[in-house]
Amino acid sequence: MASAIIKASQDVIRGKGMEPHMAEQQYFPGLEGIIAGETSISTIEGGLQYRGYRIEELARDASFTEVAYLLLHGQLPSQEQFADFKAILIESSEVPEPILEFVREIPLHAPPMDVLRTGVSALAHFDPQCDDDSTDSNIARAMRLIAQIPVLIAARYRYIHAEPYVEPSSTLRFPANILSMIRGTEIDALDEEAMDVSLILYAEHEFNASTFAARVVTSTQSDFYSAICAAIGALKGPLHGGANEHVMEVLEEVGSPENAESWVRTALAKKQRIMGFGHRVYRDGDPRAEILKTYCRQLADKAGNEELEQIADTIEKVVLDEKGLRPNLDWPSARLYHYLGLDVELYTPLFVASRVTGWAAHIIEQAENNRLIRPRSRYIGPVTLPFTPLSDRG
Ligand SMILES: CC(C)(COP(=O)(O)OP(=O)(O)OC[C@H]1O[C@@H](n2cnc3c(N)ncnc32)[C@H](O)[C@@H]1OP(=O)(O)O)[C@@H](O)C(=O)NCCC(=O)NCCS
Incomplete structure (x- = not known):
């Protein structure tokens, strides 16, 4: 029996009994080098660029919030657009109290990335238009997540460390706000700048594993939150954001x-x-x-x-x-x-706080020009084995 299986699988590897074109096609483990879609969000060709802007310049002269706008809208904001964008982020930072309660109730041993994934999933239930995948709705919910993910991270962190909750600030800039909600201290200029640059650099990276996961989910016409939860799950792994x-x-x-x-x-x-x-x-x-x-x-x-x-x-x-x-x-x-005084368990969640901008841009891009992502596999298992009914198998 075993030799029949081996023989059958060898035949399959050689392509016997299959469409010749499937067996002959080259396959690339891990999809290495494969162009799996088009994007106008970022490129790594000739140096990393977001929407056509070199990452070195963005890290030096822009802020994370500006980069978030750039990724979501495809262009840099005017001063007025930027002021509006920041105001909306501040208004959107309130996480519904039942979710904050729920996130605190999760058993203490749960890893912060898992808690964050659950928190984002729970936020979907507070979005009555959850299934509306229009670009405007997706931008609005992306902004809510950009504003609320830091609150979820910080609230959970301070709760499990028996520290009082720090409300999001309406005056601090985005990086200082995250740090202050976590540390509960004032943030100096260098710490703020270093945090800002790390968020800019983490924001987007074309078809990495988590972004691709988000695009696969979006390609089935599933909802925005499901795509983000899949991305968080993918990011958690030690070969990626972990x-x-x-x-x-x-x-x-x-x-x-x-x-x-x-x-x-x-x-x-x-x-x-x-x-x-x-x-x-x-x-x-x-x-x-x-x-x-x-x-x-x-x-x-x-x-x-x-x-x-x-x-x-x-x-x-x-x-x-x-x-x-x-x-x-x-x-x-x-x-x-x-150096910023942050505990290790916060590092990958902070990656999420930044990368959610890139994920959102990709979800929007995928939804606007969708085709179901459904590749093929090369089958290497046995074929046409003789089936013995259970009653005859002893
Ligand atoms: C990121 C990563 C998964 C990409 O790897 P990849 O392109 O798939 O390359 P492979 O896993 O096929 O590795 C190729 C070779 O380099 C080695 N290699 C790759 N990354 C390595 C690392 N961080 N340390 C030691 N050896 C490494 C592999 O062992 C392999 O060696 P071998 O050919 O002798 O077996 C891999 O470099 C890695 O595991 N890095 C550590 C995790 C990490 O930092 N992830 C964050 C990515 S931004």
């Missing part, structure tokens, strides 16, 4: 600059993946990582503690020498959030 939390675990495990080289050499010898290194599409380094590293240096200087930067430098050098791999954005962002 990497930023694992990076901090690595840095903590290494402990000291003296330990760094031997730690990373041992890890690589054991074929361990070093979180925060490598990228499916950036083979020569992630331009976002370079930008964020400069903020890590400034924050480390401010703290008068260079140890973590020294550990990071040593690991970067060894991983490049040994594997030819360079850091991705999650590598500096873990240190950056650490």
Whole structure:
């Protein structure tokens, strides 16, 4: 029997009994290098650009809120449009009390990313037009999520750490508001700027796994919240957004600059993946990582503690020498959030707080020009096995 199955599956691999074109078609594991759709939201060709603007310029001269507008509307706002946009975000930041209560009631051991996914799912029930997928409705609900996700993250965090809830501010800028709701302290200019730049850099990245998940859900004509929940689920994984939390675990495990080289050499010898290194599409380094590293240096200087930067430098050098791999954005962002006084469990949720803008733009783009995303697979299992009824199988 086993040999019949093996024979049948070998036949299938060779394409016997299948449409010849399916068997002959080349297939790319992980869809590597495949163009799976068109987008006008961002490109990585010739350097990362959002809606045609280079990320270096956006990180230097724009704010996250401006970038959110750019991603959702496709163009930079005028001063008046920007003022209106900010006012709507402030008005939209109130999370319905039953959801705040519910999020607090979830058992304490639940990971923050799971709680956030549940919170976003619950918000759908407070949107009476949940199934209206017009662009205007999707922009309005995207803005509510941009405003409310930081509140969900901070409210849950402070509750489980027995700290009083901090209401969203109507005067602070977006990055300072998130930090202040979490930390409950005043935020200085460098912390605010570093947070702002990290949010800009995390906002959008064409067809990454979570964005693609959101587009697949949207392509079935499902609703906006379902697409965002799928994206949050995809982002959580350590090969995607979850990497930023694992990076901090690595840095903590290494402990000291003296330990760094031997730690990373041992890890690589054991074929361990070093979180925060490598990228499916950036083979020569992630331009976002370079930008964020400069903020890590400034924050480390401010703290008068260079140890973590020294550990990071040593690991970067060894991983490049040994594997030819360079850091991705999650590598500096873990240190950056650490310097900002944030606990590790918040790192991937903060990625959500930013990437929701890119996801929303992609959901809108997919809905406006939809075709069901339904690829084919190459079947490698057995075929036409003789079926024995259960009663005869002993
Ligand atoms: C992001 C990532 C999944 C992309 O990987 P990919 O394009 O699918 O490449 P592969 O997983 O096929 O890896 C190719 C080779 O590089 C190695 N490699 C890739 N990333 C590595 C890492 N971070 N540390 C050590 N080795 C790594 C693989 O082990 C493999 O080696 P091998 O050919 O000797 O088996 C991968 O680099 C990774 O796992 N990085 C760590 C997680 C991370 O930082 N994720 C955030 C991405 S923004």
